[in-house]
């Protein structure tokens with residue numbers, strides 16, 4: 001990846017924050033922003049561009065006038081869509097965002113045919129599946145932001161409870177990026193210490209609940225979804241791909257028999273490197289977690305079914 005060029009389609013709160021985070025890390029050679037709302041990409045590209053004066057490495061930040069200007073990207077991040085507001089469910093967004101996704105993906109296929117796509121638009125797992133269906137690309141080039149964000153939210157709750165271990169808290173959240181997400185306390189370590197040595201079962205249950213409601217809690221205070229943690233989590237995934245880091249992180253991925261499922265995208269631990277999602281890691285799930293995973297997959301499948309019933313894929 002010589003160009004290290006990243007396209008961000010949807011320069012709203014999350015897209016722009018991802019661009020800012022990436023430019024402060026100096027990860028990319030060029031970031032190109034596109035937004036359907038006039039002036040948004042241009043204004044933010046100028047603002048972020050001016051901030052790079054104090055960044056460790058220079059990044060060129062440009063605004064695309066048309067989708068055709070988001071060309072030859074190594075990675076395209078798609079945040080285009082309508083954000084979840086108030087008590088709107090993720091499923092309410094389904095048809096609106098699926099239609100937006102369809103038109104965006106057509107452009108990506110035409111102008112950045114070799115890119116890895118990182119899907120951010122909600123409902124996340126269904127939109128990731130839509131990208132898989134629309135593109136027909138090898139699945140390693142299609143991933144969705146889920147566990148990287150939900151895992152960070154879980155680590156935040158653990159740190160708040162413990163008061164130590166920041167940056168050393170390994171978490172794993174699998175399943176859908178919604179109400180049925182599955183934070184896995186049995187996989188959590190602080191340093192190399194099993195979290196069960198540090199927190200009681202009750203404390204962990206509270207942390208799981210707060211992780212699952214991590215997004216909604218922000219909406220309650222702010223009236224809109226969060227964007228700093230999503231933006232940083234996107235940047236983390238982009239860095240892993242551009243730097244070929246081979247990090248293990250949970251992402252929404254298209255399953256082909258792993259965990260017993262196919263024809264669905266759902267959050268599982270994967271290896272991220274220069275080819276995108278290079279490997280799905282299958283961990284052993286106990287019976288209780290298997291049942292939760294089934295519920296999670298079924299909730300995603302019901303979203304896909306809504307699209308099918310509306311002839312979306314025809």
Ligand code: APR
Pocket residue numbers: 009010011012013014015034035036037040079080081082083084097100103104120121122123225226227
């Ligand atoms: N092409 C390009 N940009 C688009 C399109 C499109 N077809 N449709 C909408 N957009 C843009 C909007 O103009 C807006 O600037 O997408 C941007 C979305 O940004 P915000 O409304 O600020 O939403 P944000 O909080 O950034 O969330 C982005 O992440 O969590 C998900 O569901 C959420 O889909 C949403 C996405």
